[in-house]
Amino acid sequence: MEQSLDSIQFVIEESGWMAPLLFILLHVFRQVFFIPVILVCLLGGYLFGVFYGTIYSLIGLTFTSVAFYIIAKRFPNVTTKLFDLKKKYLGSYQRMSLVQMMIIRLVPFIHFHLISLYLLEISHTIKEYTKYSFYACIPPAFVFTSFGHLIHELPLPISLTLVAVLFIVFTIIGKKEVTYKWNDFFTAKS
Template structure:
């Protein structure tokens, strides 16, 4: 087993610029194959190291977010249904700050594109969406690449403690305001 891992590492080192390109493409295509973000980032940390793995994962996650943006704009009916589901499960008035979105992206059981939907909702244009996506993708790209393997091998109690701490941070950093629209209280007569 160790010999095959060494041979894979050798092939990647000798492939030059193709290995990072294929890795970034894997990030974009992983959603088609239902591969979790954490697994791809872990692979990046193993294959490229912490620094380059984080950079390649960040680029791949940005391209994934941009693909979501393009699909959302090309198919507005799908986006409308996604916003309906978000409203149904999270309520109309639930807002998250960018810091909350960065924290929740660290939770591997939260779907990546749920946060992309929130980013789409708060963005005015593609440039702003890309900027917010960049910030929201930094924590998972770094943490999953650098420490993901270590987190996976922690005992269950420590893993649950880490998730609990992230949940507490998520709760206390959140926005404390609720916005109600005039139409929620008064209906216009036609």
């Protein structure tokens, strides 16, 4: 087993710029193969180390978010249905700060593109969306790459404690305002 791992590491080192490019493309196409973000980031930490693995994961996750933006703008009917589902299950008045979105991206069982929907709501241009997506991808790229294997292998009580701490921090940092629209109180008479 150790010999095969060493041979994989040798192939990665000898492939030059192709290995990082293929890894970034794996991030972009991982949703087609239903591969969780955490597994790809763990792979990046193993193959490239914490520093380069984090950088490559950050680039790949940002490209994934931009691809989501392009698809969302291309197919507005599908995006509207996704927003309706989000509104139905999460409420229409829930606003999250960018810091909250960064924390939620650390929770492995929360879908990656749920946060992309929130980012789509608060951004007006692709440049703004890309900037917010980049910031929101920093925590999972770093944490999953460097400490992902520890989080994945922790005993259940420690994992539940970690999720509880993240929930408490998420709640404390949250915006304390709720926005109501005029039409929610007064309906137009036909």
